[in-house]
Amino acid sequence: MSWQPEIDELKRLESLAHKMGGEENVAKHHSKGKYTVRERVDKLLDTDTFHETGALAGKASYDEDGKVKDFQPANFILGTGRINGRKVVVGADDFTVRGGASDGGIHKKQVYSELMAHELQLPMVRLVDGTGGGGSVKSLNDTSATYVPVNPAWDHVVNNMGKVPVVAAAMGSTAGLGAARVAASHFSIMIEDTSQLFVAGPQVVKYGRGYDVSKEELGGADVHRSSGAVDNIVQSEEEAFEHIRTFLSYLPNNVWELPPYQTTTDRVDRKDEELLSAIPRNRRKPYKIRNILEKVFDRESIFEIGKYYGRGTVTGFARLNGYPVGYLASDPFILGGGLTAESSEKIERFVDLCQTFHVPIVNFVDQPGMVVGVEEEKKGTIRKGVRAISAIYQATVPMIEIILRKVFGVGGAGMINGHGLHQRYAWPSGDWGSLPIEGGVQVAYRRELEASEEPEQLLKSLMDNMEEIRSPFRTAESFGIEEIIDPRDTRPLLCEWIDDAYRLLPQHLGPYSHTMRP
Numbered sequence: 001m002s003w004q005p006e007i008d009e010l011k012r013l014e015s016l017a018h019k020m021g022g023e024e025n026v027a028k029h030h031s032k033g034k035y036t037v038r039e040r041v042d043k044l045l046d047t048d049t050f051h052e053t054g055a056l057a058g059k060a061s062y063d064e065d066g067k068v069k070d071f072q073p074a075n076f077i078l079g080t081g082r083i084n085g086r087k088v089v090v091g092a093d094d095f096t097v098r099g100g101a102s103d104g105g106i107h108k109k110q111v112y113s114e115l116m117a118h119e120l121q122l123p124m125v126r127l128v129d130g131t132g133g134g135g136s137v138k139s140l141n142d143t144s145a146t147y148v149p150v151n152p153a154w155d156h157v158v159n160n161m162g163k164v165p166v167v168a169a170a171m172g173s174t175a176g177l178g179a180a181r182v183a184a185s186h187f188s189i190m191i192e193d194t195s196q197l198f199v200a201g202p203q204v205v206k207y208g209r210g211y212d213v214s215k216e217e218l219g220g221a222d223v224h225r226s227s228g229a230v231d232n233i234v235q236s237e238e239e240a241f242e243h244i245r246t247f248l249s250y251l252p253n254n255v256w257e258l259p260p261y262q263t264t265t266d267r268v269d270r271k272d273e274e275l276l277s278a279i280p281r282n283r284r285k286p287y288k289i290r291n292i293l294e295k296v297f298d299r300e301s302i303f304e305i306g307k308y309y310g311r312g313t314v315t316g317f318a319r320l321n322g323y324p325v326g327y328l329a330s331d332p333f334i335l336g337g338g339l340t341a342e343s344s345e346k347i348e349r350f351v352d353l354c355q356t357f358h359v360p361i362v363n364f365v366d367q368p369g370m371v372v373g374v375e376e377e378k379k380g381t382i383r384k385g386v387r388a389i390s391a392i393y394q395a396t397v398p399m400i401e402i403i404l405r406k407v408f409g410v411g412g413a414g415m416i417n418g419h420g421l422h423q424r425y426a427w428p429s430g431d432w433g434s435l436p437i438e439g440g441v442q443v444a445y446r447r448e449l450e451a452s453e454e455p456e457q458l459l460k461s462l463m464d465n466m467e468e469i470r471s472p473f474r475t476a477e478s479f480g481i482e483e484i485i486d487p488r489d490t491r492p493l494l495c496e497w498i499d500d501a502y503r504l505l506p507q508h509l510g511p512y513s514h515t516m517r518p
Contacts, residue, residue, distance in 0.1 A: 009068075010056075017055045017073040021096030029096050034172065034194065035237055037077055037094040040127050044090070044241045045081035052079040053116070057106045072097060074106045075130070078113040080122070083245050086253065086260075089117040092127035095172055099130055107152045114156035121254040123164050125244060126185070129171040131178045151177060157184050162356060162515030165251045169240045170195040170230065173215055184518045186353055187247045187305065188230040189240045192221045197229060228309040228342060246303050250317040250324040251357050255511050258502070259324040259359050266298045268321050268495040275487035279405055279429040286332035289314055289364065292404070293329060296491045298322065305350065310343035312336075312371075315350040317359070320491075320498040326354040328415075329364035332405075338371040339411040341379035344388040351391040356516045358508050360398040360501040362494060363416060369409030389414030396508060398501035400424065402490060403481075407432035425485045425493060430472040 018038065020026055026036055035043065041050055058073040075097035080089055091113035117124035151157075160166050161184070168185035173196045182188050182197055190197060198205075198219030206212055216222070221233045234240045252259050272295040279287055293302055297318035304316035312334035318327055328347060330337025339347075354361050370376070370385045392399070392414060401416040401424035412432065416422050445462055452458045468474070475481045485493065 013056050013068060013071060016068075016071040017058065020073065020094050021075075021098075025096040032194075034095075036096060037092045037127070037129070040171065040237065040241075041077065041079075041081070041090055041092055043238065044125070044127070044244060045083060045088075046085065049082040050079055050090070051081065052077060054078060054106075054109050054112065057109055074109055076106070076109045076113075078109055078116070080116070080120075083123075083125075083248055086123075086248070087120075088123045088125055088248070089113055089120065090125045090127070093129040093171070093178070095129040111153040111156070114153040114160060117164055117166075118156050118160055121164060121256065123248055123251070123253060124160055124166045125248075126166070126168040126181055127171050128168055128174050128178050128182050130174065131176045151180070157181070158515060158517075161186065161518065162255070162511055164254045165248055165357065167244050167247060169244065170197050171237065171240070172196075173201070173219075175199065175201050179219075183229055186356075186516070187232075187244075189243055190221055190224060190230045190233045191237060191240055192233060192235050194237070196220050197224060225308040226342075228306075228345060231306045231309075233308065247305075247317070250303065250319075250359065255357060256509050258505055258509070259357065261324075262319060262322050264298050264301075264319065264322040266321075269492050271488040271491065272296075273488065275490065278487060279427060281429075283405070283431060286336075288333075289329045289331050289337075289366075292364070293318065293327065296494065297325075297327075306346055310340060310346035312338060312340055313343035313346050315346060318362075320362075321495045323498045323502055324359055325498065326350065326359045326361045327364065328361065330366045332366055335371050336368045337366050337406075338368045339381070339385045339388065340371050340376065341381045341384045344370075344381065344384040347388040348384075348391040351388075351395050352512075352516045355391075355395045355397050356512050358397055358505050360498065360505070361395070361400075363399060363401045365401055365403045365407055365412070365415045366405040367408065367412040367415055368406045369411035385411060385414075393417045398497075398504060400494065400497050402494075403427065403430045403432070405429050405431055423497065424481070425483050425490070426472055426481050427487045427490075428472060428484055430475075430481065430484070431470060432472075432475070433470070 020036055020038065029036060054074070055077070058071055060068045061070045063069045073094070075094040076091065077094060078089070078091045080087055082088070091110060114124065116122075166185040167187045168182040169189040170179075170182045171191065172194060174182055175198050179197045179199060196215045196219040200208070202213050202215060202218055205218060224230050225233060232243055234243055249262070250259060275292065275295055278292050293314075297320060301319035302316060303318070304314065306315055312331055314327075314329040314331050316327060318325055328350065351361065370381055389410070399416060401422065403424060403426040405427075406412065407415070407430070416424060449455045449458060472481060472484055476484055
């Protein structure tokens, strides 16, 4: 009375499912330099840790004895596995079956993957390779009717953004709901020359807008390098998997847990001599902010996010004495590091990410304020800048400010909530005020300069008088700045601060007051 025949049939059906779209489609997929969905899952996860759910879902045909003679699996696989020992949920499209379109699979599997991440409170990883939406119009012939669309699992998609880390990688051409599933994440990736991301593909664009465009021209890496639709662009699938693993290493499994500590051999008291001359004495001369970050954070711990969008602001994760932190920093090579519409959106989203998962923030400030000009006004920079500042003011996660140089105007003032215990340290290169002295003198003494027979000499005299007043030591005398420090002391002081921050973090655990939006 053994059930061995049924077990044998189960194994046979599972083997059919593992053939995916068949030898021809798999070979075609490989010829484009792409891994199959099952190869991707195996390469992403720790060895032999994938536990699949729903492998037998698909479309079967039967012989006259009622036995399955052929089987086409659903083009979406899901399950749990481990990344660096930590359990995650994975949902991945199979492009070899109907090009990843919804009419080639069973959308309940996609819904189930999101529900699984939500209920088990585990990180969600999406490997997107298709449309994932309504599929081909041909499917209407089967139903003999159309329908009012509903985005499958979108309630869980939105809820997961506020509860568990969500990572999405565009592994090929993604359109419609597939593209939306990439964007609806905390961290998204594209692969150079392999991925495209668009609302609708070239044929729909030709019909709707009347012009021809290739997939790369419409939604390739060159388009999205500066669009803000994705965070990081990589060179290969292997690099995409590495970015996924690295991103998740800084975050907890969910909002009820602390970010994970990693043992480090980097010394807390390390003081890099080059920091003493990192900021040029000439205030108009830029410097390389990433070099400063490398000299402060744990060695080889920096992971930059969104390098090509809002380039005047640098964001990412790093570690201090083994503890994860988020960082914000201005890049003075890009419009002096001032706030643009794009960099403001970048700050808002990143601060919300850190707030959601209780990751303390280090803000390296050299902020001349919001970028001015006609183009910036057309982009609504003031509104987007105010949203970024509001995100900083609403954040309750521990935040510290390291003032490297400029702090001017509304933008500079908004880099930390100045009405709380605003822990901050200033380097001797600090320079601050409502307006830069250079421009402020021109405005304040406009009439005198216009009336002067030697306006250049008068301007120089005024500037020389202001030079002493602008000294950060004058500000410190009135406790307008709490501490001016030797730049070489930055790392030891931050390592002391991070100990305090993580001691307080358990009080912050749980969901944020509003769910983070994509």
